[in-house]
Amino acid sequence: MIAADDPRIAYVNGDFIPLVDAKISVLDRGFLFADGVYEVTAVIDGKLVDNAAHLARLERSLGEIEMGHPVPLETLTALQLELARRNSLNEGGIYLQVTRGAAERDFSYPKDAKPSLVMFTQTRNLVADPRAETGVAVVTTPDLRWKRRDIKSVSMIAQTIAKQEAAKVGAAEAIMVEDGVVTEGSSSTAWLIKDGKLITRQLSNSVLPGVTRLSVMALCAEQGLEVEERTYTVDELQQADEVFITAATTLVMPVVKVDERVMSNGAPGPIASRLRQLYIEMAKKTAVG
Template identity: 60%
Template sequence: MTRTAYVNGQYLPLEQAAVSVMDRGFLFADGIYEVSAVLGGRLVDNAGHLARLARSLAEIGISNPHPIEEWVRIETELVSRNGLDEGLVYMQVTRGAAERDFSFPKDAVPTVVAFTQAKTIRANPLAETGAKVVTVPDIRWQRRDIKSVALLAQVLAKQAAAEAGAAEAFMVEDGAITEGSSSTAFIVTREGTIVTRPLSNALLPGITRRAVIALAAEFGLTLEERLFSVEELHGAAEAFYTSASAFVMPVVSVDGETLGEGRPGPVARRLRELYFTFAEARD
């Protein structure tokens, strides 16, 4: 079946979907993006993703081209047209097309693109074996709380992970883990406390992160929001990362060294189960 994409109000076959070479997203990475998961044909925790989309747009001065209800309609239509049962909906908004100049163009209309990607989420074999991660320097800009399309540092981090035979890279600044290249990083201490870095401009406010923190509180798991070091990561009983595409992913190796018992730990496995229950119960 031919995939359908959404471009500026039109649903088009993917091979016909295109934007101007003068689009500022292409020329300057002047735009933001958002990703929502789809499970059983239904959007997962979508309100949070659309709220973050609106926040990111406001932070860089782009008017939100659609009210929330219209975004939901676009997403739902793409899921339907593409027959997507499990995977992702990707949305991107740029400042639009204009003559190349660094300052904001006065009359540009935002460019809106969206498409779906099929992806195995529930039966992801990586969740059974556990993921390997590597640590890399965090070389990004200072507003990581904005979900910018400027992802070169993350691309390089993810490539470093791939070359090391790992699934994810945890980024390091001043000796502490900031976040994964496309995820939020967590550890579980030897005492059983879940630890993740507190929100700030240094990291993205993960929507799955937020849900996992709420689930931990609901089910009586101890969680602290604080910085944790590379050394703490290596010495942790468990580690895992969260994202819209991975949900909750256990970590079994860091920088080539076995973590904990070398298999998905009980806390990560429990939170993954709880998150699936949460995801299946909500739009």
């Protein structure tokens, strides 16, 4: 529940307004059909991290569902920065959502609906996240999602169920599994390290093309770390030397427990920890603001 005195400012279709007053139509297709896409950009030192890649993924998602842009991408960056400024957001994230807009309820795409854009901020500890010092636990769970997971859809009920299953046992993330192989986390990309080699799922319609994943792969290339993109089983994950997850809101997060299997002797692994440090350094140097 949003507190009545929540001081945050939201952006709704051209206007910056108090979050508590932010509203959309009950006929908005994002509400009725989950007919929309979203992005979450990390903010560090008041600047946008990996934002060009986030907006490129947004553009791709919009194209895959034949949805128009609510505003030009360069305007969107300016709006994000203004929203961060109005909320005095130093560290956290900006959530943005684009839907097909409000129209009479009908499954077919409406011809005259105007895309809707909403954004809000969330303050988070990203750089000094205490979980990075201890590592996190994850659990495996069946992947219940649709077949176009490469589109960052606002339809998140399967991920919500998975995340709740993790929360029930005190885990930070659910690692989703399909036909015996790992797809990804409910809100992250999953990685394992074995014999010095980093392994993560190859891109396809089965997984989201993670933005933080992309940056980590670039860092691995710079550091001479070998990365193999392929499918892998739960058993491989549990038998790994190290496991970590990547996402805009967790950056690079070491995993110390997969189901009942303790990883890295119960402490964050050295490669994952180093990659987290390198990613934070890169983010601070390249963030836009």
